[in-house]
Amino acid sequence: MANLFLAKTDPDTFSIHDFELEKITRWDGVHNYQAINFIKNWQIGDLVLIYHSQIKNPAIVGISKVVTKPEKDENDKRNISWFADLELIQALPEDKQITLSQIKANPDFQDFLLIKQSRLSVMPCPDNFANWIKTKLDL
DNA sequence: GCCAACGTTGGC
């Protein structure tokens, strides 16, 4: 059973539309220990929700999957970073995007790190959220 | 653009 994660990106830097063009992208440049530890735990086949941050209505805008084993980034200055390659499964049409405010409004999802730790950029999704979104998006 | 929250760095 594949695990479900969420990864943030500022669309000014790398957007879901960029991802649609590239189809496979290297998820690197993560410098926070906690986020890096979650990347280390990625397994091939795990699903990663793509989230647009730093915008007016932050939201989950796409679904991808892990296609390579996580590797240490030898070019990282502090020598702590890891990366893996993600393949886009689907960019969500606007009416299927899931906004931060929707997630915040649901009392079942209050233990989601997306809410509890707003600066974290890579995180696992809690089981109840994973089940909810898998039903909603037919994953 | 502002600011809260949090992580990192470096002096002591």
Next chain:
DNA sequence: GCCAACGTTGGC
């Protein structure tokens, strides 16, 4: 090892 100063992220 503590903590002040500083840097970064991301929501609003």
